[in-house]
């Protein structure tokens with residue numbers, strides 16, 4: 001009987017502390033299905049179940065972080081509560097993973113990965129793509145963007161429903177002067193967001209989820225301090241447009 005109960009425990013509760021680098025703190029529950037591009041990545045890894053976020057950029061492509069590559073991944077689209085079987089959900093396995101060829105797991109440089117789905121999604125009100133930025137576009141510091149995810153909502157609380165929080169894009173210096181990030185923050189390929197003064201919106205979205213500015217996926221949740229406090233570092237999507245387009249054009253196996 002105990003084994004049976006154990007299996008019913010939501011995946012998130014089984015995660016060891018630090019299993020993800022992401023959590024939404026100081027945010028709120030999203031209006032259900034208001035972000036139809038959001039993808040929930042359910043991963044079975046050698047270290048146990050883990051989750052990541054991602055976002056739909058083509059009918060059979062999800063963009064996420066390269067540090068989410070480990071394990072066997074199932075993608076759930078059209079979800080609000082990932083622990084319920086909602087009619088809107090489309091659960092699709094991953095046919096092929098394309099981590100960026102120059103992803104560096106020490107520096108988290110080039111932390112992005114395309115997942116080719118085993119079949120295209122069925123477009124619906126609840127499942128659709130988000131536009132990518134123009135190559136080289138730079139989001140001005142002070143812009144208010146948002147990030148969403150199914151990660152923890154505090155150090156100890158998990159959630160099943162999608163949460164979101166607004167984040168201000170910061171000057172590169174805000175991330176560069178953080179000693180834990182100095183080695184790793186590279187302005188040409190990374191973005192800095194989350195005002196360190198605003199404890200309330202301190203956050204980190206689920207790894208791999210999008211930083212959305214003006215309806216466009218400008219960033220990918222990548223890394224930050226272990227306690228989840230702002231600022232956080234995002235992969236700068238506009239620096240990778242040629243690689244993303246080229247990879248999505250590759251013929252299917």
Ligand SMILES: *[C@@H]1O[C@H](CO)[C@@H](O)[C@H](O)[C@H]1NC(C)=O
Nearest residue numbers: 104105106107108109183184
């Ligand atoms: C990865 O990043 C680390 C830390 O910045 C650096 O020492 C190392 O040379 C990089 N590896 C590659 C293959 O570029």
